[in-house]
Amino acid sequence: MSLYPRRRTRLRLIAVMGAVLALLATGFLGTVSAQAAQDCEVDYKVTGQWSGGFNANVEVTNLGEPIKNWDLEWTWPDGQSVTDMWNAKDKSRAGSAKASGRGYNAALATGGSTSFGFTGSWSGANTDPTGFRLNGRLCEPTTPLSAMEQVAAMQPGWNLGNTLDALGGETAWGNPLITEELLRTIKANGYKSIRLPVSWDEHTGPGPDYTIDPAWLDRVAQVVDWAIANDLQVMVNQHDQMWTKLLPDDRENVLAKFKAMWTQIAERFKYYPSELSFESINEPQFPSDEANKDAHTATLNVAFHEAVRSTGGNNEDRLLVLPTWVTNSEQPHLDALKATIDSLDDPMIAATVHFYGFWPFSVNIAGFTTYDEATQQDLKDTFQRVNDTFLDNDIPVIVGEWGVLGYDYTRPGVPQSQQYGELLKFFEATMYEAREQKLTLMLWDAGSYLNRNTLEWRDPLLRSYMESGMTTRSGTASFDSIYLEKAGTIADESLTLNRNGLEFKGLWHGDTALAEGADYTVTGDTLTLTAAALTRLAGDRAYGTNTTIEARFSDGLPWRIHIITYDTPQLSDASGATDSFAIPTRFLGDQLATMEAKYADGTNAGPNDWTAFKEFWAAYRPDYDAGAISLTPDFFNVVRDDEPVTLTLHFWGGGTIDYTITKTGTTVTGTSA
Incomplete structure (x- = not known):
């Protein structure tokens, strides 16, 4: 017989295999199950071929959790079939090939491999298999993505905020336990990735080992498994900030703990597929040594990189995400991170910054109540700087958090500090600018956008603007x-x-x-x-x-x-205490835009006295249902006793109303003009 030239196909295969993990941990109830990610590699090669027949060898390498008994199933696109098999049990049926381990090679330890061969028949063509099933789970052949390609595939992303990062337990900050149904909802709404903020410190033991509670690692793994099983990429971070702030004053201990924690996290997930990425640290900050903040950020980023890469497995080329100082997007901090990334000389690194818009607009202070030219320019300039520093140098960028700081569903009357249409403009433009600059956005959602109890969007129109903005503009x-x-x-x-x-x-x-x-x-x-x-x-x-x-x-x-x-709103005289003062208000169809506060001599009163215009919610709070405008204790804490303050209330209907308040001790009186 005449032999055709050999050909060989090497396929990296990823599957998710079930494993039951008992979890009895503070912050979630009873026993829950998790899936362990199973990564494997199959080397399939045709060793000889003749008219109507061929020989092939298959090597299976287990890169994931240990396997007691393995089955490998595949199909050919041209109708080939197995006629004989060795070093494996032939369980093939018409139209499907299946090999199972024998007693001596049925178990595969992590990193273990086994080979088997077979003789097959063919007619017309003998194209290599395009897919395999490992123990019943579909494994798709994958081509490793570059960092740029992987980050692009993560757009858009969503933060599972105030949950695994909540101090005191998963539900301590008001959100329910994470469920797989939640992640299915996120996927069904067009999201391609989630950012999973995790606080590890309160689940970590003392030095020198700094052992992370296995139950907490399992819970994080369970959520990661759910995400990957539902075709979501997931980025796990270290969301702790309090103890890492001590780096300038306690460098040796902070670094030892930081490295120990990341080494354990990386070991736990070392065989997870590339759909999992790691983010070094959330918003690193160092209040005791601001002068060297970029250097301290670089120290943490380099330590993170070394800890993860040293664990091997899939962590050797896993996407790693590095932040600027406080994830700030000003040019000096972008340049500092760029220098760190250049020094690491690692192609699988992405940069991350956060974006909440022009700060005065984002919180409604200093009179920035609309999506004006300054707010628009800030958006354009920020994304352009990030693009020029990183994207133009083949470093992808994840905007790991974005939104509006004043947006909070718990506030009565209105869900945000901005006028609603101005908020929609900001979201529409942000989506557009991100597309223009090829940035991946991950919405920060601590419960204000998606109601996690009902799995419904609190504001469907705002959600529609985000969805539409992925592909087009809106007028x-x-x-x-x-x-x-x-x-x-x-x-x-x-x-x-x-x-x-x-x-x-x-x-x-x-x-x-x-x-x-x-x-x-x-x-x-x-x-x-x-x-x-x-x-x-x-x-x-x-x-x-x-x-x-x-x-x-x-x-x-x-x-x-x-x-x-x-009509022009009507304000009534009032008296009360500094911890509960409110101005009775008949809004008469109008709404409050902003509020000024000044003393009789023209100087500014209240918090942030660099501006007369006070911050929404922090200083004043309209309640349209209750018919009142409250002034907060924080406002009165910096108002001088017995010096009248003139409040000028600006309404969207175009009018202004003056109202005078006087504080004496803890007593407040208010009079209308």
């Missing part, structure tokens, strides 16, 4: 509301269209298109609604939102415009 306007004074005569009202490269398609009220000319006009980017249309849309002109119309564009989501009737 907006200069504002999302038109305020009509109840006692006033309705006149034409104009907004400026932000087309974002799209074509304006008109206005709709429900399913009815408004008539251009009679109901609205468009001149350049100026959209004007006529007095006649506004009168009709306002209806009986009850206080609040009378109706909502939509500006539609050639792509993306329509821009909602609310027609609102209002």
